[in-house]
Amino acid sequence: MVTPTNPSAEPRGRATPGRPAPRTARxxxxxxxxxxxxxxxxxxxxxxxxxxxxxxxxQSSTLYFLTVxxxxxxxxxxxxxxxxxxxxxxxxxxxxxGVQTGAIELDIYSVSQGNAGLGVGIEVLGYDHAWLMQxxxxxxxxxxxxxxxxxxxxxxxNVFPFFGAGLGNYYVNxxxxxGGPSLRxxxxxxxxxxxxxxxxxxxxxxxxxxxxxxxxxxILTDAGRATLEAGGNYANAGLSWVF
Amino acid sequence: MDLQSFAPGMRRCANGxxxxxLALCALGALAAPVRAQNNFGLGPLSIRNQFPVTLAYLxxxxxxxxxxxxxxxxLRYQFELTNTFINTQSPRANNPPVIDSSVVSGGLxxxxxxxxxxxxYIDVEARRHVLRLDYxxxxxxxxxxxxxxxxxxxxxxxxxxxxxxxxxxGLNKDRLYxxxxxxxxxxxxxxxxxxxxxxxxxNVVQDPVLNLKWNLGEGGPVLPALTLKLSYKAPLQAxxxxxxxxxxxxxxxxxxxxxxxxxxxxxxxxxxxxxxxLDVAPNTFANRLRHRMFGLEFRxxxxxxxxxxxxxxxxxxxxxxxxxxxxxxxxxxxxVMVVGYKHLTQSxxxxxxxxxxxxxQRNESDITLYFSLGSRW
Numbered sequence: 001m002v003t004p005t006n007p008s009a010e011p012r013g014r015a016t017p018g019r020p021a022p023r024t025a026r027x028x029x030x031x032x033x034x035x036x037x038x039x040x041x042x043x044x045x046x047x048x049x050x051x052x053x054x055x056x057x058x059q060s061s062t063l064y065f066l067t068v069x070x071x072x073x074x075x076x077x078x079x080x081x082x083x084x085x086x087x088x089x090x091x092x093x094x095x096x097x098g099v100q101t102g103a104i105e106l107d108i109y110s111v112s113q114g115n116a117g118l119g120v121g122i123e124v125l126g127y128d129h130a131w132l133m134q135x136x137x138x139x140x141x142x143x144x145x146x147x148x149x150x151x152x153x154x155x156x157x158n159v160f161p162f163f164g165a166g167l168g169n170y171y172v173n174x175x176x177x178x179g180g181p182s183l184r185x186x187x188x189x190x191x192x193x194x195x196x197x198x199x200x201x202x203x204x205x206x207x208x209x210x211x212x213x214x215x216x217x218x219i220l221t222d223a224g225r226a227t228l229e230a231g232g233n234y235a236n237a238g239l240s241w242v243f
Numbered sequence: 244m245d246l247q248s249f250a251p252g253m254r255r256c257a258n259g260x261x262x263x264x265l266a267l268c269a270l271g272a273l274a275a276p277v278r279a280q281n282n283f284g285l286g287p288l289s290i291r292n293q294f295p296v297t298l299a300y301l302x303x304x305x306x307x308x309x310x311x312x313x314x315x316x317x318l319r320y321q322f323e324l325t326n327t328f329i330n331t332q333s334p335r336a337n338n339p340p341v342i343d344s345s346v347v348s349g350g351l352x353x354x355x356x357x358x359x360x361x362x363x364y365i366d367v368e369a370r371r372h373v374l375r376l377d378y379x380x381x382x383x384x385x386x387x388x389x390x391x392x393x394x395x396x397x398x399x400x401x402x403x404x405x406x407x408x409x410x411x412x413g414l415n416k417d418r419l420y421x422x423x424x425x426x427x428x429x430x431x432x433x434x435x436x437x438x439x440x441x442x443x444x445x446n447v448v449q450d451p452v453l454n455l456k457w458n459l460g461e462g463g464p465v466l467p468a469l470t471l472k473l474s475y476k477a478p479l480q481a482x483x484x485x486x487x488x489x490x491x492x493x494x495x496x497x498x499x500x501x502x503x504x505x506x507x508x509x510x511x512x513x514x515x516x517x518x519x520x521l522d523v524a525p526n527t528f529a530n531r532l533r534h535r536m537f538g539l540e541f542r543x544x545x546x547x548x549x550x551x552x553x554x555x556x557x558x559x560x561x562x563x564x565x566x567x568x569x570x571x572x573x574x575x576x577x578x579v580m581v582v583g584y585k586h587l588t589q590s591x592x593x594x595x596x597x598x599x600x601x602x603x604q605r606n607e608s609d610i611t612l613y614f615s616l617g618s619r620w
Contacts, residue, residue: 061508061509062507062508062509062510063508108507108508108509108510108539109507109508110506110507110508117507118464118465118505118507119507120505120507120510120512120539122537122539146553146578148512148514148537148553150505150512152465166514166537167514167535167537168537169553169555169576169578169602171578171602184575184604185575186555186575186576186578186602188533188557188576
């Protein structure tokens with residue numbers, strides 16, 4: 001069951017017109033860029049570490065990764081026009097568009113095929129974010145998602161670079177305050193692609209990944225019909241327990 | 244250092260590396276040594292949507308992608324017990340007129356619901372007995388016939404469900420405004436009853452369902468097993484009346500479904516997608532249901548699996564584009580989690596599980612318990 005929205009939540013990234021972008025918004029953008037920058041470095045490191053001896057966990061034919069992740073998503077994409085639509089009535093959105101996400105993921109890798117293999121993962125994620133429009137309208141969105149992803153990966157010693165694609169469900173609580181519409185709904189279709197790498201340190205692992213989720217939902221705002229994107233481009237970093 | 248000036252280049256670099264990883268992974272997987280692989284597993288838990296409003300129609304049933312060997316017969320019995328409580332006019336819903344236990348005891352009329360849109364008061368415990376006969380026409384083609392008998396009543400699960408929901412802190416407080424173990428089944432659209440019943444009934448036969456399953460490939464180290472399934476509900480009567488009208492629509496419904504499964508070590512991942520077309524009266528319910536299922540099958544050994552799957556179905560209610568109204572909410576898709584255990588040998592089948600809704604807005608059942616026994620020869 002979806003719990004009701006919490007309209008009293010304070011917006012993050014709030015800004016006053018005429019002032020520089022807020023620190024929270026800037027920090028959010030910087031975090032996303034840092035992650036994007038860290039990914040190729042991590043892959044390079046991963047390749048170098050490939051010659052290192054494998055941890056005990058990697059000797060098994062099936063590896064389970066239980067991962068806690070944190071990251072950012074831009075909640076926008078092709079076809080999304082929620083904030084453009086709202087801007088026609090309420091002025092532009094203040095602060096950053098991105099949201100901070102948290103997730104728990106169970107990944108299962110079959111590593112019995114030499115240097116490559118397949119994996120499957122199920123992930124529960126969510127975020128809770130509010131944006132402020134120029135005229136003071138607060139747009140509050142709380143989303144939860146379940147993603148199911150098939151992955152193909154390489155095995156370079158302790159390092160597992162991967163690519164994944166899958167589907168899932170998203171649950172969106174959306175409301176405009178004061179006085180705007182409030183709704184809960186789910187996109188008809190949710191698709192997800194991602195690339196990243198896992199690095200094992202014994203029973204612990206490090207995950208870095210980036211990807212895109214398409215989870216679009218047509219909604220009716222007080223400014224007219226619009227399409228909301230609950231997913232978008234994202235980057236995550238996480239810690240895993242491997243068993 | 245100004246990180247922003249580096250960002251576009253870094254993003255391009257990350258994108259390029261991403262595609263490189265994709266290509267390497269694909270090449271690596273294709274080059275991996277081929278070995279015997281059972282991508283089927285025992286299959287997902289096989290139980291259809293139990294929402295009382297949809298019970299009269301055909302809908303998707305998750306199913307194992309594997310087909311029976313040529314000439315093999317499988318007979319299966321399944322018992323399903325489902326409890327549903329929905330009150331769109333709950334005192335908590337802020338959607339007048341209000342329905343509570345005193346209004347229900349006086350008998351409900353269309354005047355107890357909004358004059359426009361949908362309204363529902365569903366307090367039903369359904370028992371369903373299913374007999375299913377399948378036959379392997381060839382090693383990759385299977386035909387089947389399914390017949391079910393349904394009972395609607397007040398049941399005995401209401402207090403137990405409330406206790407469990409309280410324990411987990413998720414009590415459906417709408418239940419507190421209704422009687423315990425009562426039976427009432429009312430659905431209204433635009434001031435007219437689509438369903439109206441408060442007299443329990445037992446073992447009313449549903450329309451039979453014919454199934455055809457065609458396995459297109461068992462997959463391999465990289466590719467998944469792929470199976471197509473077609474279902475057709477053949478009406479026994481064109482215009483069923485009385486209790487039978489509640490569990491058999493009299494329409495010729497049909498559906499097509501794609502079943503995919505891929506073994507990953509000791510686990511099998513299942514994805515199934517499909518669509519069911521319903522033969523409904525105009526302006527009553529949706530004439531198309533969309534389905535998707537994904538799940539993980541944890542193989543305990545070759546004969547036993549523990550399963551966890553999520554099943555999504557679009558709403559049977561027609562979508563009306565009015566935000567903030569009950570119509571809008573109940574036309575959302577619903578999601579249920581199915582957890583269970585499956586045992587399958589060459590001659591014997593046993594399956595048991597439970598369904599719990601985790602995303603619905605007054606358009607899905609609360610809980611289903613079921614078990615299944617089958618034999619092959």
